[in-house]
Amino acid sequence: MIHDVQAKLDGLERHWECVVIGGGPAGAIAAICSAKAGLKTLLIERHALGKHKVCGACLNHRALRVLTSLGLHDAVRRLEGQSTHSFWLKGFGGELERRVPEGFAVSRSRLDRLLVTTAIEAGASVIDRVTATVEAPASSAADAQPNGTRGVRLNSVRQQNEIRIQAKAIVVADGLGHPSLKSTEFEERIAESSHVGIGAVVIDGRDSMPWVRPHTIHMAAASGGYAGLVLVEGGDVNLAAAVDPTFLRACGSPEKAFSALLGEAGFPSLPASTMSLGHRRQWRGTPSLSRSINRVASERVFVVGDASGYVEPFTGEGMAWAMHGGALVTRSVKIAVSGDLETAEADWAQDWRRQIYQSQRTCRRLAWLLRHPTVAKFGVSIAARFPGLTGRLIDQFDVELSA
Ligand SMILES: Cc1cc2nc3c(=O)[nH]c(=O)nc-3n(C[C@H](O)[C@H](O)[C@H](O)COP(=O)(O)OP(=O)(O)OC[C@H]3O[C@@H](n4cnc5c(N)ncnc54)[C@H](O)[C@@H]3O)c2cc1C
Incomplete structure (x- = not known):
């Protein structure tokens, strides 16, 4: 396997119009759109x-909607996930259930694989x-890259050798912490x-957790963070939570932390059988979630998705922001490839601010609310008593992202 990668690296072309770093939703969609626009595109994924x-x-x-605009509506449905149309929140002494605009729940491994395969079909390497x-x-004319390009270093997982490639435009979509930008002019701030x-x-979580309802996003809000559960393909149950790191350490393990959040909010805890190997895929973690970056475009580099700044997953919008950014950035990439860097960078900074950053506002407010249990308790009780208010909040998430 490692030899395959080495051989691929050794045989890789060195000059590209668009190099995309990261094979998540933002990067895969940027690669699809760049390849469809006729640019010679390379997508690099570290895993x-x-x-x-x-x-x-x-x-x-x-x-x-973004997936449908790319002609992927049917392909996504064929992944055999579940449509979602209800949101069930418990926590801070209250409970509410609401209908939400129809979405779709499917495991990330399936979704990411579909998107990368589509990029290949569109012509990306x-x-x-x-x-x-x-x-x-x-830093000087002597160091300048040939033919107006910027360099990217590539290492195979075992770092047996390193090669350098050049690109006219680089889309950085490497997620939280954007590791590929570590020694550049980009700087990040972690909240x-x-x-x-x-x-x-x-x-098969449907069997061991019969209280998990079909077509429903379950959310447990508690003092240590919040946890979400949803049925995905094949009766599996996807678990994800955003937790305070101190609370996580005090609980001793991610499964205990998750279970504690469920219990405090009023849902049943995780069944003991799900704690043993064989009944679940390994627990994984992320670095700090709330972060921002000092710029989103500079010197042929365009940053999209979580790498361009992330708030919190409470409103479940991260993939929509990532996908929209991946599609939107292609306009600036094409301008950069044509040689007008100044316009390309200014355009992306403006598009990103207007269409991504602005739409993260509601999420930032909700994140603040959840850090203040007294206010959150009041918020849940008001929302439960006045369904129209939550409807209006949901409408805010519904603001159309224009292309
Ligand atoms: C607990 C939790 C729950 C969430 N729930 C939802 C939800 O229900 N709905 C929703 O829409 N969003 C949700 N999100 C947010 C969502 O997961 C992200 O917003 C989304 O994955 C961002 O996509 P991305 O392409 O920017 O980054 P990622 O999906 O993180 O992809 C980045 C890719 O870059 C690769 N990479 C990193 N460094 C390099 C490198 N140096 N070279 C090459 N490749 C590299 C990584 O391996 C990775 O595949 C949740 C997040 C969390 C933490």
Whole structure:
């Protein structure tokens, strides 16, 4: 396997119009759109394709709209996930159930694999199990890259050798912490009170957790964080939570933390059988979730998805933002490839601010609310008594992202 990767790296072309780093929703969709626009595109993913990720696994109606616009509506339905149309929240002494615009729940391994396969079909080249690092911009004319390009270093997982490639435009979609930008002009800020993500999939969870309802997003809100459960394909149950790191440490393990959140909110705890290997896929974690970046475009680099800043997963919008960003960035990439860097960078900074950052506002407010249990308790009781208010909140999430 490792030899395959080495051989692929050695044989890889060195000059590309568009290099995309990261094979999640943002990167895969950027690669699909760039290849469809006729650009010579390379997508690089550091893990083997289809690896499980911490995620609530719920595509909301806005994410589905982006997928439909790419002609992927039927392909996504064929992944055999579940449509979702209800939201059931318990916590802070209250409970509410609401209808939400129809979404779709499917495991991330299936979804990411579909998107990367679509990028290949669109004409992009893809290499996985390879880590990409963007080089710092040239500090002098002597260091400048040939033919107006920027360099990217590629290492196979075992780092047996390293190659350098050049790109006219680089889309960085490498998720939280954007590791590929470590030694560049990009800097990030992590919010002090940031939660971290944890997640797992309970195989055949429908049998061991019969209280989990079909077509329903379950959310448990508690003082240590919040946890979401949903049925995905084949009766598996996807678990994902955003938790306070101190609470996680005090609980001793992700499954105990998850169970404690469920219990405090008023849902049944995780059954003991789900704690043993064989009944679940391994628990995984994420770095701090709430973070921002000092810029989203510079010197041929365009940052999209979680890498461009993330708030909290409470509203289940991360994939919609990532997908929309991946599709939207292609316009700036094409301008950069044509040589007008100044316009390309200014355009992406403006598109990102107007269409992604602005739509994260509601999520930022809700994240604040959840950190203040007294206010959150009041919020849940008001929402339960006045369904029209939650309807209006849901409408806010429904604001159309324009192309
Ligand atoms: C607990 C939790 C629950 C969530 N629930 C939901 C939900 O229900 N619905 C929703 O829409 N969103 C949800 N989200 C958010 C969602 O998971 C993210 O917003 C989404 O995955 C972002 O996509 P992305 O493509 O930007 O990043 P990612 O999906 O993280 O993809 C980044 C990719 O880049 C790769 N990579 C990293 N570094 C390199 C490198 N140097 N070289 C090459 N490849 C690299 C990684 O391996 C990864 O595959 C949740 C998040 C959390 C933490």
